[in-house]
Amino acid sequence: MKCQVIRVAEFGGPEKLVEMEYDVPSPSAGNVLVKVEATGVNPVETYIRKGNYAKLPELPYTPGTEGAGTVAEIGEGVKGLKVGDRVFLTDTLSGHGTYGQYCLSPSSEVHRLPDNSSFEIGASIGIAYRTAWRALFLKSKMKKGELVLVHGASGGVGMASLQLGKDFGARMVGTAGSPEGMEFIKSLGAEKAFNHTNREYITELNEFAPNGFGLILTMRAHSNLGKDTVLVANGGKIVIVGAQGSSTINPRRLMSKEASIQGLMTWNFTEAETKQFVDFISEKLKAER
Ligand SMILES: NC(=O)c1ccc[n+]([C@@H]2O[C@H](COP(=O)([O-])OP(=O)(O)OC[C@H]3O[C@@H](n4cnc5c(N)ncnc54)[C@H](OP(=O)(O)O)[C@@H]3O)[C@@H](O)[C@H]2O)c1
Incomplete structure (x- = not known):
């Protein structure tokens, strides 16, 4: 055939x-x-x-x-x-x-x-939602009420992260590159949206979260990892989801905050982790109307 x-x-x-x-x-x-x-x-x-x-x-x-x-x-x-x-x-x-x-x-x-x-x-589940779940639940121990920044929230993994984080009870904040993108991420439950094409957006994020973000998921680490080390809270974690090249950071920022950087790659899912994710997402899907 x-x-x-x-x-x-x-x-x-x-x-x-x-x-x-x-x-x-x-x-x-x-x-x-x-x-x-x-x-x-x-x-x-x-x-x-x-x-x-x-x-x-x-x-x-x-x-x-x-x-x-x-x-x-x-x-x-x-x-x-x-x-x-x-x-x-x-x-x-x-x-x-x-x-x-x-x-x-x-x-x-x-x-x-x-x-x-x-x-x-x-x-839409196999990559975007599975990656978001790995970042939020497996590679970090996101806490209810924690301030989480999704740096690049208007794309596939970003929107999945906002939805899963919000559903869990974290305070989700995201960035997008257009007014439409900002509206979109707010419609998904972001408490606040910032525009990553605005030169002042890191200052705005700092003002919004003066004690920093407990968790940051970063979609373009090659351009944003240094900024993420400024935005992360004491003891916080940055999860690198996307990176298309190298990046220079000041390691002293992580030292003084005792913050950490975590890499992530979906091809590292074990069969047991995939089963755990599938059970999780199937329950969420069944509850959808
Ligand atoms: N590690 C893994 O296993 C894994 C798994 C899945 C995806 N990824 C990678 O993760 C990245 C995101 O995947 P995706 O599916 O969400 O891609 P996508 O749907 O193309 O979304 C890309 C996101 O990056 C944002 N962005 C663009 N310029 C930015 C900037 N200067 N600062 C911050 N964010 C910016 C976009 O926002 P605007 O369009 O609003 O500007 C959008 O939210 C990709 O590089 C992908 O290859 C990795």
Whole structure:
């Protein structure tokens, strides 16, 4: 059987994404063939497409790390899933991603989608919400009532962080690069929004939180890590979610505040952590109306 996919035969710009007809693959042992209904689009797909990422697939490949759909076929030994199940994916098998009508995933990355959740919602969970959860709950011990800054809150991971932090009971503050972005993050529950294109915004953040932020999630550490060391509270933590290059900081700021910097990478999720996250997010989705 044939299907339509987007394939990349050589690394480069968006013009390297080529739509073509392709044989629907068969799942080998432990893997699942999913009929894709919705696909998540994330910055990482562009880094990979350009050949500018630490882990690269063999060429040619079909992009797409996250998505949602229905189980079309299961490989030998797969337990707990059956053909027709509505599912969301936290990863795909290298080369056979969700930028196509069918994709392959290891069964450990295929999870039942609650009946009340759309495929579009399911397709947004694998990267943005999983990364936000790892940053807020696994790599930091966010406290209720704590002042949390999401430095770059209007994008995928930022909006997920605001929602999960607010739902948990933290005081969420975010930055965006436009008035529309600021309105958007306020609509998601940010107590206050700041504009990171405004030259004075670090001063404004300092005035808003004179004792600093207990936790900072930073999406552009290459340009903001130094500013984050100014904004972090005594004993606080900065979690680096995104960085596209190096950055110079004054380590004395961290010394005097006994503050710390924590890196994060979603490919470090263990199966047990993924299960913990899936249980958490499934409960939240089931409670949605
Ligand atoms: N470590 C991991 O495992 C992991 C996982 C997921 C994502 N990431 C990385 O994390 C970053 C964010 O991902 P995403 O999916 O949220 O990307 P996205 O949807 O493209 O959002 C990018 C965010 O960065 C903001 N931004 C732009 N210029 C900024 C500046 N000067 N200072 C602060 N923020 C600025 C944008 O705000 P405006 O557009 O409003 O200006 C937007 O909120 C990306 O680099 C991504 O590759 C890493």
